[in-house]
Amino acid sequence: MATLGARRALAFEGLDFQALRSRLRAIKETALERNDELLDRLVEVVEQGGGHVKVAATAEEASDYVARLAVERGVRLVVKSKSMVSEEVHLNAALEAVGVEVIETDLGERIIQLAGERPSHLIVPAVHKTKVEVIDLFAETMGLDDPPTEAEDLTRLVRDDLRERFLQADMGVTGANFVVAETGTVVVVENEGNVRLTTQLPPIHVAVTGREKILERPEDVAPFLELLPRSATGQLLTSYVSFITGTPSTPPLDLGRETGATVREREFHLVIVDNGRGAAASDPELRETLYCIRCGACLNVCAPYTRVGGHVYGADPYPGGIGCAWAQVTGDVEGAAHINGLCTTCSRCTEVCPVMIDIPWLNTVIRARTKDATGMRWRDRVFARADLLGDVLSPISALANPLIACRALRAPSRLLDIDPERRLPRYERETLEAWFHRRGRARVPRPERRVALFVDCFVNHNLPEVGRAAVTTLERAGAEVVLAHTSCCGRPAMSQGSLDVARGWAANNVEELGRLVAEGYDIICVEPSCLSALRDDYRRLLETTSLACDERIAFLEANVYDVTEYLVLAAREGWSRLHLEPLVEEFVVHGHCHQKALGIGAAPAELLRLIPGAVVHEVEALCCGMVGSFGYKAEYSELSQALGARLFERLNDHEGQVVACGISCRSQIEMGTERTVVHPVEVLARALF
Amino acid sequence: MPLSERTSMFAERLRAVGGVPYLVRPPDLLDTVAGLIDAHRPVLLTPETAWLASELDEWGIEAVITSAAPAELEPALRRCGAGVTGCVAAAASTGTVLVGPEGGGGGLASSLPERHVVLVRESDIHATLGEVLSVLAERFGELDGEAVLITGPSRTADIEMMSVVGVHGPLSLDVVIILAEGA
Numbered sequence: 001m002a003t004l005g006a007r008r009a010l011a012f013e014g015l016d017f018q019a020l021r022s023r024l025r026a027i028k029e030t031a032l033e034r035n036d037e038l039l040d041r042l043v044e045v046v047e048q049g050g051g052h053v054k055v056a057a058t059a060e061e062a063s064d065y066v067a068r069l070a071v072e073r074g075v076r077l078v079v080k081s082k083s084m085v086s087e088e089v090h091l092n093a094a095l096e097a098v099g100v101e102v103i104e105t106d107l108g109e110r111i112i113q114l115a116g117e118r119p120s121h122l123i124v125p126a127v128h129k130t131k132v133e134v135i136d137l138f139a140e141t142m143g144l145d146d147p148p149t150e151a152e153d154l155t156r157l158v159r160d161d162l163r164e165r166f167l168q169a170d171m172g173v174t175g176a177n178f179v180v181a182e183t184g185t186v187v188v189v190e191n192e193g194n195v196r197l198t199t200q201l202p203p204i205h206v207a208v209t210g211r212e213k214i215l216e217r218p219e220d221v222a223p224f225l226e227l228l229p230r231s232a233t234g235q236l237l238t239s240y241v242s243f244i245t246g247t248p249s250t251p252p253l254d255l256g257r258e259t260g261a262t263v264r265e266r267e268f269h270l271v272i273v274d275n276g277r278g279a280a281a282s283d284p285e286l287r288e289t290l291y292c293i294r295c296g297a298c299l300n301v302c303a304p305y306t307r308v309g310g311h312v313y314g315a316d317p318y319p320g321g322i323g324c325a326w327a328q329v330t331g332d333v334e335g336a337a338h339i340n341g342l343c344t345t346c347s348r349c350t351e352v353c354p355v356m357i358d359i360p361w362l363n364t365v366i367r368a369r370t371k372d373a374t375g376m377r378w379r380d381r382v383f384a385r386a387d388l389l390g391d392v393l394s395p396i397s398a399l400a401n402p403l404i405a406c407r408a409l410r411a412p413s414r415l416l417d418i419d420p421e422r423r424l425p426r427y428e429r430e431t432l433e434a435w436f437h438r439r440g441r442a443r444v445p446r447p448e449r450r451v452a453l454f455v456d457c458f459v460n461h462n463l464p465e466v467g468r469a470a471v472t473t474l475e476r477a478g479a480e481v482v483l484a485h486t487s488c489c490g491r492p493a494m495s496q497g498s499l500d501v502a503r504g505w506a507a508n509n510v511e512e513l514g515r516l517v518a519e520g521y522d523i524i525c526v527e528p529s530c531l532s533a534l535r536d537d538y539r540r541l542l543e544t545t546s547l548a549c550d551e552r553i554a555f556l557e558a559n560v561y562d563v564t565e566y567l568v569l570a571a572r573e574g575w576s577r578l579h580l581e582p583l584v585e586e587f588v589v590h591g592h593c594h595q596k597a598l599g600i601g602a603a604p605a606e607l608l609r610l611i612p613g614a615v616v617h618e619v620e621a622l623c624c625g626m627v628g629s630f631g632y633k634a635e636y637s638e639l640s641q642a643l644g645a646r647l648f649e650r651l652n653d654h655e656g657q658v659v660a661c662g663i664s665c666r667s668q669i670e671m672g673t674e675r676t677v678v679h680p681v682e683v684l685a686r687a688l689f
Numbered sequence: 690m691p692l693s694e695r696t697s698m699f700a701e702r703l704r705a706v707g708g709v710p711y712l713v714r715p716p717d718l719l720d721t722v723a724g725l726i727d728a729h730r731p732v733l734l735t736p737e738t739a740w741l742a743s744e745l746d747e748w749g750i751e752a753v754i755t756s757a758a759p760a761e762l763e764p765a766l767r768r769c770g771a772g773v774t775g776c777v778a779a780a781a782s783t784g785t786v787l788v789g790p791e792g793g794g795g796g797l798a799s800s801l802p803e804r805h806v807v808l809v810r811e812s813d814i815h816a817t818l819g820e821v822l823s824v825l826a827e828r829f830g831e832l833d834g835e836a837v838l839i840t841g842p843s844r845t846a847d848i849e850m851m852s853v854v855g856v857h858g859p860l861s862l863d864v865v866i867i868l869a870e871g872a
Contacts, residue, residue, distance in 0.1 A: 004850070107856060108847035124847060131849045151851040159857055166857070167767065183829055193843035193858020196800035199835065218829050222822040225838075233846070236783045237818065239706075240858065241838040243825065248834045250756060250794040255763055 004300060007234030015226070023223050025356045028291040031215050032281055038181040038214045039272065045184035049246045051268040055211070056089075059330070062273045063094035066173070066206055069269060070100045073204060075170040076258040079162075081188070081195040082106035083175025084122065084294055085273055086208045087317035088330060091173065102173075103165050105194040107158055114141045120310030121319055122296035123232050128309050162194075167255040170263065172198035176209035177293065178224060179270070182217050185245045186270065189228060191238045199244055203252030203263045207244075208271045211278070212290035218243075224293065227354040231295040280329040284543070285365045289325040291355040298322050298349035298359055303623035303643050304342045313342050321349060325362040328369070337370040341636065344627040344643070345495070347532075347597035361540055367497030376496065379416040383629040384496035387488040390427065390461030397427040419637035425462040425667060432460045432467035436483050442471075448478035448575040452513070452521040454560070456530045457488050458663040469685035470526050470563050476688050477570050478577040484523065486512050489530035494537065495628050506538050507547055513560070514552030523560040526679065528661050529628065532594035534560045562595060564603040564661065564680050571610055580687040582613035586656025587683065590647065590665060591621035604661055604680045611687045619650040624660075626668030641672065648672040659683060695781045696866060699814050702784030706841030707854050708862040718867060722773060722806060723748045725863050729770030729804045736792030737775045738808065755794030762794075772798030772859075773806045777828065779814045779864075780821040783840055786864060787821050790834040799839065805859040807839070811869045 031038060043053045056062035070078065078100055080086065092102045092113075104113040108126040112119055114137055119125030126134070134154060139147040142161065148154055174195055178187040186207045188195045199205050215221060229235040247266035254260040280286045299305050299320045302313075310319030315327035315335030321343045327336035343363035350358055371380075382389065393400045404424045418424075430438075432455055451474055459467040471481050486509045490502035513523050513534070525531035535557050542548055561569070570576035587608050591601045605618045625643025630636050651658055651673055658677045660666050666677040700710035713721045723745060726732045731751035734741055742752040753765035774795055777787040786807050788799050799805050815821050818838075825836060843858030854860065 105857065106847070107845045111847065124850065126847055127850070129848075131851075134848055151848040152853045152855075154848060155845060155853045155856055159855070162857065185829070191844050192856035193800055194856070196796060196835075196837065197857055200796045200800060218826040219822075222819060222826075225818065225822065235840075236702075236706075237785055237838065237840040239839065239841050239843050243829075243832070243836045245829070245833055245835075248790065248794060248796065251759065253763055253766070254759060255766065 004234055008230065011230040011234045011236055015230070020223060020227055021354050021356055024227060024354055025291065027215065027220050027223065028355055031220070032212060032287070032290055034216070035211060035214060035281060038216055039211060042179060042181040042184060042214055045181065046268075046270055049184050051184065051246055051270060053270045053272065055272045055274065057274050059089035059273070059275045062089040062208060062271050062275070063091045065271060066091060066208070067094040067098045067100070069204075069206070070095060070171060071098050073170065074259050074262050075100055075204070077165065077169045078102045078171045078173055079105050079166055079169040079198050079202065080173040081175070081190065081198045082109050082125070083173070083208055084317060085175055085210050086173060087119065088275065089208065089273060091208065103162065103169070105162055105166070105198060106192060107155060110158055110162070111137065114138070118311070119317060120314065121299060122294045124296070128311065166197045166201050168257045169202040170257050170259040171204040171206060172202040173206045173208060174198055176207050176213055177228065178221050179209060179214045180216070180218050180221065181214050183245055185218065185243050187221055188242045188244065189225075189238050190240050190242075191233070193240060195242055196240060199242065200248060201253060201255070202257070203259065203265070204267045204269070205244070205247065206269045206271060208273065211272050211274055212281075228293055228295055231297040231352065231354045276330045286325065286329055286362070288357050289322070289329050289362060291357055292322055292326070293355060295354060297352040297354065301348040301352055303344055303346050303348065303625065304639065307639065307642055313339055315339050321359040321363055322357065324366060325359065328366050333373070336366055337374070340367050340370055341633070344623060344625070344630055346593035346623040346627070348593070348623075350597060358540070361537070364494050364497070364499070368499040371497040376498070377417070379418060379633070380496040382416070383632070384493045384498045384501060386457040386492040390431070390457050393427040394429060394431050394461045397429045401426045417634040418632050419634045422632050422637060423667070423671070424632070425458070425663070427461050428464050430464060432464040433483060435464055435468060436471065441482065442475050444475050444478065444480045447480035448577070449480070450482075450521050451479045451524050451566070452482050452484040452516045454484050454486060454489070454513070454523055454525045454530060454534070456525065456527045457492070459526050463663060466526055466679045466682060469679065469681040470524070473567065473578070473681050473684050473688065474524065474563070476578055477567060478575060482521070484513060484516055489533040490541065491529045491533045492628060494533070494541070499541065503541055503545055506541050507545065509534070510538060510542070510547060510550065510552050510556060513556050517552070517555045517559045522566065523556065524563050524566055525560065526563050526681070527663060528562055528592040528594040528598075531560060531562050532598060535598060562598075562600055562603060562661070564607045565600045567684070568603050568606045578610070579689040580611045580684070581689055583611050583683070583687050584613040586615045586617065586654065588617045588619060588651050588654040588656050588658050590619060590624065590651065590658065590660040590669060592660065592662045592665060593621075593623050595661065596621050604659065607680050608659065608683060611684070615656070617654045617656070619647070619653070622647040622650065624665040624668045626664040628664050631664070631668055640668070644668050644672045651675075657683070695814055695816055696811055699779055699781040699784060700866070702781065703841070703864055704784075706784050707844070708784060708841050708864055711863065711865045712868055713865055714868050715870065718808075718865065719744050721865055722808070723750065725806050725865075726750060726771040726773065726804065729802065731765055731769055733765065733769045733772040733798040733802060735774050735795040735798050737795065738773045738791070741773060755797045756792065766797065766801060769802045771804040771806060772802040773808065774799050776807050776809045776813060777832070777836070778821045778824040779809050780818040781814055782817045785818060785821065785838050785840040787825055787836065787838055789832040789836050796835045796837065799837065800858050803860045804863065805842075805861070806863045806865060809864055809866050811866055814866070
């Protein structure tokens with residue numbers, strides 16, 4: 001069977017994903033802006049049609065309403081289809097507390113229910129269970145001596161087991177993927193057919209959903225049907241998409257249910273849950289969480305989630321990075337804080353999200369709020385100030401480096417919750433800036449371009465040789481190089497949740513780099529994480545400051561380049577004067593997550609291929625797991641290594657020099673493969689005539 | 690897109706999602722339907738497909754209509770082996786059929802039995818899902834109750850992500866495409 005990734009790729013073939021998701025985003029933005037008005041309209045339309053609407057301010061209010069309704073109608077048995085919102089409001093517990101039996105009918109949810117667990121994925125709730133575990137579970141809970149062993153027979157067993165429950169249930173509970181205000185229609189997307197039985201057989205249908213699911217018109221649903229199934233399961237369309245308006249026109253069936261004598265009319269109840277959503281809608285930093293259509297695409301590509309699953313990386317009930325945002329929205333601040341540190345900002349999720357939610361940014365924002373609420377650990381304060389570390393340690397590197405390298409002396413790092421097995425980077429006495437100053441600006445005759453190198457904290461203090469290679473290569477390519485006198489890019493501070501610190505630096509950098517851009521300089525970064533801050537994050541970071549909408553941010557975004565990207569462009573545009581000597585060697589290239597997210601993942605390998613004789617192996621772009629300071633943190637160090645394991649294997653499939661652009665990738669790969677790693681410009685510098 | 694090309698694309702996409710297309714001319718319709726449901730008695734019909742009842746009677750196939758009185762309908766719901774519905778519109782791009790409530794309880798015929806047989810007029814097949822959704826939006830008012838887009842039989846991948854066909858909904862979906870006269 002094709003993997004989900006392969007099916008997904010096939011399902012998206014020939015589809016203009018970017019255009020479609022911009023459209024989805026726009027529909028969601030408009031609908032949410034008008035949410036109050038659409039909610040009023042929806043209530044009016046549903047009530048006109050004879051239905052009932054409960055707008056519940058809190059989770060308790062929602063589950064109480066359904067429990068009370070069940071008691072009033074004499075309901076004994078409820079069949080339920082999959083609904084994350086019903087999990088959010090703990091509906092089953094509320095119903096069971098008043099003596100109502102609840103049967104989950106989605107196969108995955110049923111497995112979870114029988115096992116007494118909570119879902120670990122948005123779409124595949126029992127994805128953490130193996131088939132053998134399911135066989136044992138069914139054998140035990142259904143009292144089978146000889147349970148079937150094939151997935152197909154296990155599925156059929158559940159069909160037969162639940163059929164009579166569907167027929168006898170007094171109430172059916174579903175969620176809703178979309179609710180149409182103009183017609184009062186609930187739209188539910190599913191594959192198993194249990195939603196259909198849940199809504200048609202029992203006399204009472206209760207749909208529980210969040211208020212953010214309201215769209216205005218039936219037409220607004222259409223584009224979502226293009227992307228939701230493709231994103232969730234790689235299907236062009238799910239087996240069923242039900243548009244339910246009110247109740248079936250036929251009288252309720254009496255199939256031996258408990259309420260056969262009392263409930264003689266069909267009823268439809270729509271429970272619209274707020275539970276923090278209204279407040280989030282007017283919170284510019286959290287608002288985009290509400291665009292989420294729960295497709296789970298972000299989870300399927302998430303490096304830490306796919307390693308540890310939703311029970312570790314999840315806040316009840318929503319898993320993964322988006323789960324952290326949902327926890328924050330629904331008031332589970334503790335749950336959000338607990339899992340917040342697991343987002344590695346690898347940004348794969350932003351590439352697949354059908355409504356373009358910037359999940360890493362949401363996690364960054366939540367980290368900042370957590371820090372404001374609980375204070376910041378000393379370790380994280382240190383990691384946030386990569387610039388200061390360098391300023392302090394570089395001048396005393398002769399003293400500092402042996403101390404850093406000495407295993408015995410690394411023990412105190414335990415006190416800071418830093419993994420003592422991790423080797424911290426060494427500091428160079430002559431920084432890149434000092435070298436450049438000593439050497440003086442090189443005269444490039446009739447320069448093709450003028451560039452300003454963004455001097456990042458790590459290249460300046462820890463790997464000035466990479467900076468020197470970048471300067472030399474750019475000059476030989478025909479660019480006149482200056483160093484930009486800037487602050488730290490702000491990435492380390494953002495990673496630790498120090499957004500105010502990062503904002504200050506970003507403002508300085510926009511000022512200084514904006515001036516250089518205006519003077520005709522292109523800005524060049526060596527570290528992809530810094531580039532990603534400058535090109536991708538400043539706009540959002542500065543949204544709440546006086547620099548919001550400052551045109552210099554757009555100029556900067558348009559004129560800042562990764563050094564490998566820039567040199568490849570130079571060759572492509574025909575102005576590069578690089579003459580490269582043959583290097584008959586093999587290179588194994590690791591692509592940086594941020595390069596991939598910025599759409600320049602191919603640049604490092606392409607650059608190396610300019611060298612005659614070079615044999616370049618690009619390995620699958622997997623996250624190395626180091627992610628700045630993440631891997632140093634004692635609580636994540638083991639996970640960090642586990643995240644990198646697959647990448648290490650792929651790299652070790654090939655002989656040759658390992659090449660990577662990020663400094664943290666470099667230290668992670670060196671530790672994981674025991675091979676040395678260099679930056680592509682270091683290789684290029686060796687090949688210069 | 691010429692009609693026949695659209696029809697063949699619909700058939701191809703339907704097969705891809707596990708459904709089975711049958712292309713028939715009007716005179717052969719009854720034989721085809723009877724053949725499909727013969728081993729799955731009794732059959733649920735909707736008010737829209739109720740006209741089949743007397744014809745199927747000749748084959749000795751018991752049929753119950755979803756709008757029938759509870760005393761007649763309810764026992765049939767536990768025994769029914771197949772359901773036959775019509776279709777509002779179909780989409781070639783995804784192999785999807787749009788089934789309405791068909792005058793009452795139509796959803797029971799398409800969700801409860803193991804086998805669902807859909808009758809589709811060739812002229813109701815549209816090129817894209819978008820066109821079918823436009824039809825749905827236009828006719829929303831009259832499709833009161835439940836309107837459902839059906840794309841293949843019921844399925845799941847909840848155990849170790851292994852695809853299994855046939856969960857709570859029909860185990861098989863047969864779409865009988867009634868070719869336009871003279872085609």
